[in-house]
Amino acid sequence: MAKVYKVDESFDHALLAGASCAFGVFDGVHRGHRFLIGEARRSADKHGGISAV
Secondary structure, eight states: OOOOOSSSSSOOGGGTTEEEEEOOSSSOOOHHHHHHHHHHHHHHHHTTTTTTO
């Protein structure tokens, strides 16, 4: 299950240390978006980290 975090002054940036991230405006997840999200997940799996979108 995905977690949603609000990034404000109280956000712990260490949470994303070493993360594989896909940044963008994912407005309706079409094939291109799914590819980017999948790449972040594959990278995280390969390197033992987390993925973030």
